[in-house]
Amino acid sequence: MDTEQNNNINPKFLNPYNPQSTEDNIYKLWEDSGFFNPDVCIEKGVTDENAKPFSMVLPPPNVTGTLHVGHAAMLTIEDIMVRFARMQGKRTLWLPGTDHAAIATQSKVEKILEKEGIKKNDLGREEFLNRVNIFAQDSHDTIVSQMKKIGASVDWSREAFTLDGKRNLAVRTAFKKMYEDGLIYRGHRIVNWDPKGQTVISDDEVIHEERKAKMYTFKYSKDFPISIATTRPETKVGDTAVAVNPTDDRYKDFIGKTYTIEDFCGVKLNIKIIADESIDKDFGTGALGVTPAHSQIDAEMAGRHNLPTIQVINEYAKMIVGDERILNKKTTEARNVVVEWLRTEGLLEKEEDITQNISIAERTGGIVEPLPKLQWFINVNKPIKDRNNKTLKELMLDAVRSGGINIIPDRFEKVYYNWIENLRDWCISRQIWYGHRIPVWYKKTITNEELGINNENTKEIYCGINPPEDIENWDQDPDTLDTWFSSGLWTFSTLGWPDLNALDFKTYHPTNMLETGSDIIFFWVARMILMSTYLLGEVPFKNVYFHGLVRDAQGKKMSKSLGNAIDPLVVSEKYGADAVRMSLIIGTGPGNDSRMSEDKIRAYKNYANKLWNITRFVLSSTSNIKYDADFSEYTDIDKVLINERDEFLKETTKEMEEYKFYIVGEKIYQYTWTRFADVIIEESKNILLESDDKSKISRAQFLLDTLIKILKVLHPFMPFVTEEIWGMMPIDEKKLLIVEKWPI
């Protein structure tokens, strides 16, 4: 190449590609262009006003800290979908936001305050919430800057927060409607109480962990005819029955009788022998001590047999009955006391080591204590008039069964159905301060105050979008809502609902795609389907794409405590966000866990540089011609190459539409490197030097045209380097690559 030609090349190409000095500028270029916002795209004429919409909400990250590499993977997959849709000319909206994540955020802030020696009750509700808000804002700002670093092309002008004013209106509106339809009710039931977090949690927030435990077999007293087995002897002071199977000959004669035990470790018991089909004759002694206040199953049995419920454990997991031996003791201490008592009384028959699953609160790690409490629930089994008398359960099932929602990969449909079949009423009230306050007020009356807390139910209730007018006569329910209640509304609360005429709502709902982690299929995906099918009579999204977990190179879960977590910002800084994105996409099918290693990231950094050098060669060796997009004088040899390339582009487009990004990324990589660079460019060196003019021009046009097309299909995957190179391509009437047309 002579010097004159090299003079036409941007001096940037004299050095290797430098993501550090490029990426932030490119992101700013996009932001300034306004093209993340579909309205601007229409205004500036890059998108047709009548174009088909493509809409997606960002699964809002929790404002509990910073983004991890799993978020980076999520953002990359979604950004690929969005950039592809935008380049296809669709009216493309990717709506960002963050999640207040009630319990998670509150307990995080509590922990931080604890280190300073401050308890939340010392601060009071208002001041504590101030502290949480400051923390949340800080978190939010970090998250936003991280998202920009990764290259997420979200429409910042529409950013939402699950706990802001607009979302609060949506929550109140939804609550009131459900309350009026009788779907939300207040009930006194056995709930999952988290003694550590001092709040009720839903069934889905309980995780099970295998632990070693002891199972004790004993009798309540010497004269009691039946032995029972338990792992929790301390709860037995709350027993009101012993249940046996009706067909069990051993116990037949006792059914229906009631025994009084005057002294069971200091507590008087009345035990009725009942027959219940649910009892397994072969398990333990074939007889179950029924503790209605502290077991879900027992409570149901108590309901069937009209048994009294005696609460013996309080919210601090301490005993509230008995004498000084157990009263006010922690359940675990009381257990030892009761076991010792049984032993000395000669009532303990057997003591065996077993492994059992214990219930743990997901967020706090507290051991869940089933307690009877007055809480708010969503009834999933009540027929709904406006919805053909279908229940919420049925609405949720129908949405997927009918094909209205397509789940990728489809094996998650079975998981979803399985969950719904076992679904019980959803407990939505939480005894925490951070969150949407329940829009219910109770009338103040002297009598009710005298009646005390157990008669809360008798108070006059007002439920409304706004507080009652004579507010001084009312107390608002102190509880807040499960964070997933507001998340369930996310696809439409972000688009202007409850204003049904909001333009965004009419244009973009139902959304086209929900991309999220398979671990929140129940928490979030199912709840969005519930809310949308009930409130709007339509699905929240037409497609769901699940991604798996990002693990380390050895396949271990990444965690801060293991020290194997890769910080997406650190590696992006080191290798460039494009390289990180590629490494997170390739080799990762939907729903499958993937592995992340620095080796892999490094390989794609090299690829970015390869593309850089390819461009340098193509530009410097074609600078004597003018690129013509409609060039038609190709040689036969080049026509063959064009066919091959277009075949590749066609396949790629098809696979993009099938969401097979893990394949497309790899194919582009391969075509660019092993085909275009290693073979076609190598051959071109001779052609461009030695052939006739027709061949030279044909090849030069082909090289430019192909590079342009590579940049386009690669853009969703590696947006920064492609946009940077695009800016230096000798093309007339060039737009930003982000809004260029997909090449096929």
Add this chain to the structure above:
RNA sequence: GCGCGAUUAGCUCAGUUGGUAGAGCAACUCAUUUACACUGAGAAGGUCGGGGGUUCAAGUCCCUCAUCGCGCACCA
């Protein structure tokens, strides 16, 4: 207990409706200043977890077993 997934080259994974086993990374041999060393060329590497079946033909379909991972339920 019920269900789901995985098992293919040293590692990570592809493999469409059955039709001669594929890629990246790593390792190996060679080239040595090239658009690019963040490089190029080449070669090597596999009884597709085991067993059985259907078929002209099975990595792919059916049955079964094993190992690993996960979900749900139970958890007296």
